[in-house]
Amino acid sequence: MEIFIQILINSIVSGLLLMLVAYGFSLIFRTNKVFHIAHGGVYVASVYFLIFIHSYCQNLFILHEILLWGISIILTILFVSLLALLIELLVYRPLYKKQASEIISLITSLGLYIVIVNMIALLFGNETQMINNEVKESYFISDIIITHGQQVQFLFAIICLLVLAVPVNISRIGKKLQAVADNQEIASVIGINVKKMRLIAIIIGSLLAASGALLKAYDVGIDPHMGMSITLSAVVVVILAGKNSFWTLLITAILISTIQNFTEWFLSAQWKEGITYLILIIILLFRTEGIMSYKLRIENR
Amino acid sequence: MEDLLIIENLSKAYNGLQVLQEISFSVEKNSIIALTGENSTGKTTLFNLINGFDSHDNGNIIFDGKNISQWGAIARSRAGIGRLFQNSRVFKNMRVLDILLASCFDNPGERILNYFVNPASIKSFEKTSRNKAAEVLNYLRLLDKSQDFGGSLSHGEKKLLSLGMLMMNNYKLILLDEPFAGLNAKMIDKISDTLSDLARNGQTFIIIEHNIEKVSSISNQVLILKEGRIIENNKINNANNLIN
Amino acid sequence: MNYFLHIVILLEIYIILALSLNMKVGFTGLLSIAQAIFYGIGAYVTAIFMVELGSPFLLAIVISIVVSVFFSLFIAFIASRLRDLYFALATMAFQIILYAIIYNWTSLTNGPYGIAGIPQPEILGVAFDNLSSFALLGFVFMVLTILFLLWFQKTPFSRLLESTRDDELAVIAMGKNPKYYKRFSVCISGALAAIAGSLYATYVTYIDPSSFTIDESILIMSIVIIGGTGNIWGPVSGALFYILLPEVLKFIDIPDSIAASLRMIIYGFVLILIIRIKPDGFFGKYVFK
Numbered sequence: 019m020e021i022f023i024q025i026l027i028n029s030i031v032s033g034l035l036l037m038l039v040a041y042g043f044s045l046i047f048r049t050n051k052v053f054h055i056a057h058g059g060v061y062v063a064s065v066y067f068l069i070f071i072h073s074y075c076q077n078l079f080i081l082h083e084i085l086l087w088g089i090s091i092i093l094t095i096l097f098v099s100l101l102a103l104l105i106e107l108l109v110y111r112p113l114y115k116k117q118a119s120e121i122i123s124l125i126t127s128l129g130l131y132i133v134i135v136n137m138i139a140l141l142f143g144n145e146t147q148m149i150n151n152e153v154k155e156s157y158f159i160s161d162i163i164i165t166h167g168q169q170v171q172f173l174f175a176i177i178c179l180l181v182l183a184v185p186v187n188i189s190r191i192g193k194k195l196q197a198v199a200d201n202q203e204i205a206s207v208i209g210i211n212v213k214k215m216r217l218i219a220i221i222i223g224s225l226l227a228a229s230g231a232l233l234k235a236y237d238v239g240i241d242p243h244m245g246m247s248i249t250l251s252a253v254v255v256v257i258l259a260g261k262n263s264f265w266t267l268l269i270t271a272i273l274i275s276t277i278q279n280f281t282e283w284f285l286s287a288q289w290k291e292g293i294t295y296l297i298l299i300i301i302l303l304f305r306t307e308g309i310m311s312y313k314l315r316i317e318n319r
Numbered sequence: 320m321e322d323l324l325i326i327e328n329l330s331k332a333y334n335g336l337q338v339l340q341e342i343s344f345s346v347e348k349n350s351i352i353a354l355t356g357e358n359s360t361g362k363t364t365l366f367n368l369i370n371g372f373d374s375h376d377n378g379n380i381i382f383d384g385k386n387i388s389q390w391g392a393i394a395r396s397r398a399g400i401g402r403l404f405q406n407s408r409v410f411k412n413m414r415v416l417d418i419l420l421a422s423c424f425d426n427p428g429e430r431i432l433n434y435f436v437n438p439a440s441i442k443s444f445e446k447t448s449r450n451k452a453a454e455v456l457n458y459l460r461l462l463d464k465s466q467d468f469g470g471s472l473s474h475g476e477k478k479l480l481s482l483g484m485l486m487m488n489n490y491k492l493i494l495l496d497e498p499f500a501g502l503n504a505k506m507i508d509k510i511s512d513t514l515s516d517l518a519r520n521g522q523t524f525i526i527i528e529h530n531i532e533k534v535s536s537i538s539n540q541v542l543i544l545k546e547g548r549i550i551e552n553n554k555i556n557n558a559n560n561l562i563n
Numbered sequence: 564m565n566y567f568l569h570i571v572i573l574l575e576i577y578i579i580l581a582l583s584l585n586m587k588v589g590f591t592g593l594l595s596i597a598q599a600i601f602y603g604i605g606a607y608v609t610a611i612f613m614v615e616l617g618s619p620f621l622l623a624i625v626i627s628i629v630v631s632v633f634f635s636l637f638i639a640f641i642a643s644r645l646r647d648l649y650f651a652l653a654t655m656a657f658q659i660i661l662y663a664i665i666y667n668w669t670s671l672t673n674g675p676y677g678i679a680g681i682p683q684p685e686i687l688g689v690a691f692d693n694l695s696s697f698a699l700l701g702f703v704f705m706v707l708t709i710l711f712l713l714w715f716q717k718t719p720f721s722r723l724l725e726s727t728r729d730d731e732l733a734v735i736a737m738g739k740n741p742k743y744y745k746r747f748s749v750c751i752s753g754a755l756a757a758i759a760g761s762l763y764a765t766y767v768t769y770i771d772p773s774s775f776t777i778d779e780s781i782l783i784m785s786i787v788i789i790g791g792t793g794n795i796w797g798p799v800s801g802a803l804f805y806i807l808l809p810e811v812l813k814f815i816d817i818p819d820s821i822a823a824s825l826r827m828i829i830y831g832f833v834l835i836l837i838i839r840i841k842p843d844g845f846f847g848k849y850v851f852k
Contacts, residue, residue, distance in 0.1 A: 053648060112839060120648040121594055121851070125788060125838050128781050132831030140824035246777065250659070253652070285667075292663025295656035302653045303644050370736065396738030408736070410729035412793065412849050413722070421722040422737050428719030429739070431747065445719060469729075484737070 020161040029279045031168045033272030034175035035230045040252035041183045042226030048199035049219035053124040058245025059134030064228035065235040068094045102224035138242045148239035167237030178229040187264045254298045323348045329378035338364050340547045352525045353534035356544035362527045366494045370402045371395040401490030405497050407477035411470030419452040422484040455483045475506035495526045568694040574806045575701035576759050579708050581786045581798035583755030589792030591748040592728030594651045597658035598783040601753045603775030604631045605760020610678040620684035627757045635753030639746040658777050666772045677771025684765045785834045791847015800845040
């Protein structure tokens with residue numbers, strides 16, 4: 019019994035981290051109409067940048083540890099925003115101008131992913147990086163362990179969701195983003211600045227992914243090639259959830275990570291991805307309504 | 320004259336919205352039926368039901384003496400129901416000649432086994448269909464375009480080529496969805512000449528057309544659809560119609 | 564000289580591989596991101612049959628083609644239900660699932676440790692046990708593939724594949740079944756990829772799952788997109804570009820440690836640029852939309 023509760027707790031924590039990435043992906047996918055595989059590149063890049071800037075600042079000035087981390091994190095937020103800005107302006111906006119299809123955007127994003135990941139490998143090598151190397155005390159309830167890392171992840175994931183995702187859901191900007199997601203032409207006709215909304219979406223989406231990545235790296239570390247698998251898990255969440263509601267996404271993210279953790283426990287870690295994508299392929303193939311329906315396509319063409 | 324197509328009490332609803340209600344009419348062999356009515360009264364839906372792109376909820380479709388209600392679009396096409404789409408569906412990345420050759424029925428080259436068992440049949444079929452394609456292209460005055468890509472043709476040429484694709488096979492009934500829309504006067508003449516030639520050869524047409532005067536001048540029966548029902552079904556003995 | 568032959572052999576394998584994916588992407592318009600799996604199936608089946616059962620090379624190739632064609636039917640099933648983005652996504656999922664199977668089915672594939680000691684091919688008593696003879700063998704397979712495709716391009720059948728690619732609904736209206744053509748092209752594609760895999764396994768004599776990851780699938784896809792699709796010289800030029808790019812980089816004296824990453828960075832940039840500026844690739848015929 020304990021083991022179930024333990025796995026469930028682990029799943030809630032990792033589900034929150036997955037939610038950060040998935041919400042960002044969903045925001046970008048719907049607003050920018052880009053199947054943003056390079057999300058995984060941004061995910062990884064944020065961690066490497068934080069570690070780099072932290073050690074750089076450490077050598078530059080003598081500061082209190084917390085202040086040092088604070089500065090590094092602020093610089094990382096700036097870096098991720100800048101990266102997202104460049105991606106949108108240099109890569110995705112030309113696609114938008116050309117009204118390129120989703121498949122073209124997918125190929126472009128794959129190309130971008132290759133560039134980012136290999137850039138990181140070139141600069142920092144392929145080794146796993148961790149943010150926090152100390153072992154801190156865990157919290158016990160009878161046999162159930164909640165590690166220090168998990169406590170931090172849980173707390174900060176909720177803070178990040180509250181700061182980044184919730185405002186997008188309820189504010190006026192959120193309504194505008196939704197309008198752009200529904201129909202870019204209509205949105206621009208009723209006076210919404212579509213280009214600006216696209217920028218906002220990709221920046222917030224990337225920051226969400228970055229926060230997920232930093233929290234992940236705080237506990238288990240990260241290597242340049244991890245971005246792909248987390249992005250694909252996020253894709254599964256977004257497709258399975260089907261609609262862009264905060265709660266549906268959150269529940270789906272926790273559900274997927276529960277399935278992954280149980281798979282890991284009862285089979286092996288290597289089956290984790292296989293099982294996740296089995297779910298995806300079954301949903302894609304047998305969901306009858308919505309975008310995939312053959313009959314609907316005939317009517318639309 | 321005997322009826323080629325009989326539609327009995329055909330109904331279709333999408334998401335609870337009744338698009339077609341209890342449609343009944345029949346089409347004589349070798350006639351031209353004009354189907355007209357305001358926008359979104361179910362004309363194109365009716366075509367989708369007749370050629371099998373969509374299935375109807377109630378009623379029967381009898382074609383050439385057989386009840387084809389349960390048949391799929393592929394079987395109906397092979398039984399002899401051809402269709403000209405409103406926005407021409409020519410293959411964009413193929414050459415005009417190849418498009419015509421691809422549309423032939425019963426090409427032995429469609430079956431892999433024939434390449435091993437009977438390659439000669441493929442060769443001879445290829446030869447006859449090439450001759451036929453050349454004839455069709457010559458008739459449509461598209462011979463000089465035979466090596467152009469389908470996507471590079473003008474709107475009118477695409478319509479002509481689509482007609483050519485239908486001419487490669489002997490369809491008994493051809494459904495034409497606004498064949499004259501968006502064309503200049505010269506092209507309209509060319510296409511209506513082509514249609515009248517085909518009609519003389521014994522083909523039957525159903526034409527969707529908005530302009531009632533234009534259709535009544537070329538057809539011998541006019542159906543007017545409104546809100547999913549046939550509100551008028553007039554047979555005309557028109558001295559000007561295409562057949563005469 | 565040995566190094567040159569090594570490059571030649573890699574080139575031959577990648578040309579077959581690129582041509583195999585081109586059957587899906589170029590002839591039928593199916594952007595599949597799972598080609599590394601069929602390549603892997605070819606390599607693994609060949610390795611297992613030659614190492615465990617001691618079967619001759621040609622028999623192993625035939626069996627790997629059969630197995631690969633069988634798994635291709637899954638792709639055909641996906642293609643009959645999904646299009647465009649969702650098809651690509653489902654093939655990615657298929658790639659990851661089959662990779663997990665290869666990785667975890669240790670009793671058959673030896674999991675992450677891979678299969679070593681794959682014997683070099685021998686056909687009718689002629690052993691291809693040195694680089695130059697293997698290069699010759701690869702060349703024969705490559706030329707056979709190209710000749711087959713040159714012939715195939717002219718058949719009435721290939722016209723129907725192309726019409727399926729351009730407009731499925733119009734094919735149905737012509738009284739033909741697009742599913743049949745998709746199934747066929749996917750199977751041919753799987754068979755060719757299996758041949759490339761067999762050659763690879765017997766060439767390197769040791770295989771492990773890391774050669775058949777989703778990254779490899781993305782790479783094969785980009786080779787075809789960069790080179791161009793819908794004909795033969797497009798994918799061939801893509802493979803040439805991919806294999807020869809690091810050789811060009813050698814001239815500008817870059818240390819090996821960063822050359823691999825640099826190659827992929829350049830490659831990613833070229834992919835992004837080509838799809839924007841020249842979407843039909845270097846020498847392609849079909850513009851992927």
